[in-house]
Amino acid sequence: MFSQxxxxxxxxxxxxxxxxLVVSxxxxxxxxxxxxxxxTPMSANAGSLVWWLQGVGEGHWIMGASILAFLFATxxxxxxxxxxxxxxxxxxxxNAWLISFLLCIATWVLIFRGLWLAFVHYLLDQWLID
Structure with a gap:
């Protein structure tokens, strides 16, 4: 019952x-x-030009990508x-539980790292971060 x-x-x-993800x-x-x-690209002025997002820095965009990658990986x-x-x-x-736990952790790390890199790459492509 609980597993279902x-x-x-x-x-x-x-x-x-x-x-x-689609909305983001x-x-x-x-x-x-x-x-x-x-x-003009390559002018060291990355970031949103929308007036109400002027205060959003690169750290905020990367934190958003990290949160989204964490949720998806989990x-x-x-x-x-x-x-x-x-x-x-x-x-x-x-030690079957230990092997299962370590496999679960390794899977999470690989998925998280791959998704985080993909999300940050998209932000770089859109020139929101340098």
Whole structure:
């Protein structure tokens, strides 16, 4: 019962995170300085030219990318862990929980790092960070 609830929640939250990703991507595209015809790349003036986002620095954009990558990595790791648990046979092995835990942590780190690099690369492409 509890595992089914977690499985449904993780899939529903993945859908919500995908929607958040699409909205974030559209938002970043809309506030990108590349949309301004007077913007010249390679002039050390990255950042949004929208007046109400003038105070948002590079650290804020990177923190947003980190939060989004953290949420996605946690959700995808939970889904992968549930899938892995359904495939494994529950044989009594010594330190099986430790191996499973370390595999879960390694999966999270790899997913987080890949997503973070992809999100920061997109911010660099849009000239919101230098």
């Amino acid at each position: 609830l977690v499985q449904r929640f993780s899939k529903a939250s993945l859908g919500a995170l995908l929607l958040l 991507r559209i938002f970043v595209y809309q506030v990108s300085p590349l949309r301004n015809p007077t913007f 959700n995808l790791t939970l889904i992968c862990w549930q899938w892995y648990q359904s495939l494994t046979i529950n044989l009594p092995r010594q």
